[in-house]
Amino acid sequence: MADPRMAVQRLLDKWGAEPPEDYTRDMVRVMAELLMDAEVSALTGAERYERNQERTTYRNGYRERAWDTRVGTIGLRVPELRQGSYFPTLLDPRRRAEQAMVAVIQEAYVNGVSTRKVDRLVKSLGMDGISKSQVSRLCEQLDEAVTAWRTRPLTEPIVYLWLDATFPKVRMNDRVSSMAAVVAMGVTATGRRVILGVDVGQAESGAFWLDFLRSLVARGLTGVQLVMSDAHEGLKGAIAAVLAGAAWQRCRVHFMRNVLARVKKADTTAVMDLIRSIFVQPDEAQCRAQLRTVTDRLRGWYPVVADMLEEAEADLLAFATFPKVHWVKIWSTNPLERLNREIRRRIDVVGIFPNQKATIRLIGALLMEQDEEWATGKRYMSPQSMPSVARAEATPSQ
Numbered sequence: 001m002a003d004p005r006m007a008v009q010r011l012l013d014k015w016g017a018e019p020p021e022d023y024t025r026d027m028v029r030v031m032a033e034l035l036m037d038a039e040v041s042a043l044t045g046a047e048r049y050e051r052n053q054e055r056t057t058y059r060n061g062y063r064e065r066a067w068d069t070r071v072g073t074i075g076l077r078v079p080e081l082r083q084g085s086y087f088p089t090l091l092d093p094r095r096r097a098e099q100a101m102v103a104v105i106q107e108a109y110v111n112g113v114s115t116r117k118v119d120r121l122v123k124s125l126g127m128d129g130i131s132k133s134q135v136s137r138l139c140e141q142l143d144e145a146v147t148a149w150r151t152r153p154l155t156e157p158i159v160y161l162w163l164d165a166t167f168p169k170v171r172m173n174d175r176v177s178s179m180a181a182v183v184a185m186g187v188t189a190t191g192r193r194v195i196l197g198v199d200v201g202q203a204e205s206g207a208f209w210l211d212f213l214r215s216l217v218a219r220g221l222t223g224v225q226l227v228m229s230d231a232h233e234g235l236k237g238a239i240a241a242v243l244a245g246a247a248w249q250r251c252r253v254h255f256m257r258n259v260l261a262r263v264k265k266a267d268t269t270a271v272m273d274l275i276r277s278i279f280v281q282p283d284e285a286q287c288r289a290q291l292r293t294v295t296d297r298l299r300g301w302y303p304v305v306a307d308m309l310e311e312a313e314a315d316l317l318a319f320a321t322f323p324k325v326h327w328v329k330i331w332s333t334n335p336l337e338r339l340n341r342e343i344r345r346r347i348d349v350v351g352i353f354p355n356q357k358a359t360i361r362l363i364g365a366l367l368m369e370q371d372e373e374w375a376t377g378k379r380y381m382s383p384q385s386m387p388s389v390a391r392a393e394a395t396p397s398q
Contacts, residue, residue: 001389029074034089040079044084057083070365139361146364149371150197154216157223158186159195160326161246162336163206163235168359169349176352180204181343181363182212185336187221194333195371196221200359206234210244213242228323228333231256231315231326250315251333252279262304271302275309279331284320291317322365325385335380 038049038057046052048059062077074256079086167178180203184196184370198214201208209232224246231250238277263271274294280288291313298306302358309316319331329335343363353359373379 003075025072025074057081090269142361142365149368154220156188160187161224161227163229164333164336166340170353170359191379191383191386193380194376197368198367200356206237209238210234213238247318249318253332287317287320323385
């Protein structure tokens, strides 16, 4: 084994009168090289330059190796052997970076930091930098965890179910196009929020929604009594086909937007106030009575809007048959929209995803993190309010 005192003396000679700012890296490098020398001596059966009949092989120079550590990038001289191979135990042969460095890069990626910015982040930590391809390889380590979470069994009955989509830009076949990232969020019979699933497809088609909902049922989705979504025809058809028996609540916010497209700007406030009056009534009967009153008032003013209200009555007021304390949370997709805004904030930083797999990785990791926070946080709805909604015995969705 090399003499540690000589190694330390060489280091002191290199420093001179005052240690440099990066002296800790020099110290770590010297210690690492002493450890490697000891390992090679044990492997070869002899110290350096030692004549020994028990020697199994000989040293054969060094190879340069960059080692990323918490104190910066250290240039190591890794011993090589004439026969056989040697890899230092202090390094992980499967990764270039330490586990801590991998965690930093993954966390940055999940939080929407672009791969170009990650390179600057790595340099700010004292490393030599890391390429986009290396970042992508490191982030692929998230895939196993995200896949396990996306395919986990759903063991609790879900009373309320929200469905919505957002549209990240993805590079496919040398073209950049918007793909549909669909998300399902629910509330359990005990009042806890849970993210049930996420998937990314070519378009928000009825067939894609149908496959997505069927996958949720296959994983154990049961007990759904009310589904909240916009009025996308393909989605409505999929809900009716897969979640038979569940009521459908048309998102009032999306409906309001459709109304605004047919109203003069000067009349916007007055028309919106009329429609909002429907939702502030104390019970279902008065909500329906107020809807008919508003419809009559709009008939001579905006007949198209009056027809829209009349046709959508059952779907707009589906929430009213459920406990009033839940109304503000179940008459729109706003609870899921807030989550989608956070997704969009992260994907806007990334810009264009290199492929569909990377899109699922980032969105899935973000949603998995949120789901874990909800699991240990405050309940979304009080347990006391849920038994009046939950079925005594959950009936599997068809």
